[in-house]
Amino acid sequence: MYVDIGNALDGDLGLAREDLDALDGRVADAHERIARGRADSEHGYAALNLPETCDPDAIRTAAAGFDPDHLLTVGIGGSALGAATLTDALGGDLDCRYLDNVDPVWVASILAGVDLSSTVVNVVSRSGTTAETLSNFLVVREAMEAAGVDWTERTVVTTGASGNLRAMADQHDLPALDVPDGVPGRFSALSTVGLFAAELAGADLDALLAGAAAEADRLAGSLYESPAYAYGATTYALAERGAVTNAVMPYAESLERFAEWFAQLWAESLGKDEHGQTPARALGATDQHSQLQLYRAGPADKLVTLVRPREADDVAIPETDLEGLSYLGGSSLGELLDAEFRATEASLAAAGRENVRVELDRVDEHGLGELLYGMEAATVLYGELAGVSTFTQPAVEWGKNAARGLLGGGDFPEADAVSEKRRLEVE
């Protein structure tokens, strides 16, 4: 992963090179703290050891013997977004769908669109108790039974040591992959959670983990020596100066899901104790024609992260004799996209708007391993600098408990009372 922070300096938010120099001592301390956490496999920090601790053979074994047309991953948040990022980015012939939401219309349409007799279901929940995931799985299971398909032959469970899902796997003797200890869901893309789908879709897991290991090797006690820390420290420094939004804008359709994965990682890890930065999802070049106006000329409270591969397959633009368009002929879509990328970067910089460039060599297994690991390490570093508890998500729990209470699955009377009190309906 390559990170260029030049355009984060001397913009409207006033971050100067000397500020980063002054921050670098804290980066060194944070790096030591992170290294200690990794050495002791502490909760959360253990995720940064996945390049060495993840066993790709266990994942290959679980996937062996299946040759489906469709993969239905049933999971939500960190139990879906890592796998979705990988399979979307890497492509391939397998039709990979992700049942994360519980919108009944959408779930029904997905089930109607796949041949269940040629579908593998991977039900993923670290806790094994998430209502959305378990409900969706019960619906899928019933649909398989109705279609005369033996769901026990086509289901792989990925879960932690206990919980309802583990009990179900034991009861039906289903193949089960373990979610490793100490790895929170949003940091689990490079574990069994994200890699089963990738393996089934034909990805090279060794190359993915090698990419992640290469990025791990680049972690060092200075932000100027580690791309991941350069990103984490710069975004933190900008947030402290008022960059409340981080708009992540990949210039590759295949990385659109990456921005979604990043949004959970960034928001859930860092949004605590009045800290954090709102992740916004954008896509280059499409959103140049939609969101860029705001990023260049709206409030000076944002950072734009421009992400792209350095190399990609290309398509030539045919010659044309249409007046005014001849400059396009003989060029290529890749060259146009590159020009759009650099123009956006220059346009933001010229307006004093901070942006950071993040690049990978290609959108392939190695590049994705670097990118996902690098962004996880950047998040952990930011969390250390901000002094927040990066690996917890207490604010999510209130809503989860409330939903359970409203369904009668728990005691949470406040939820009803609060929602009634706040109603101000206008017809």
Ligand SMILES: O=P(O)(O)OC[C@H]1O[C@H](O)[C@H](O)[C@@H](O)[C@@H]1O
């Ligand atoms: O994997 P699970 O235990 O089902 O959790 C799925 C998701 O649910 C929660 O609400 C957490 O906030 C997320 O961090 C997590 O990724």
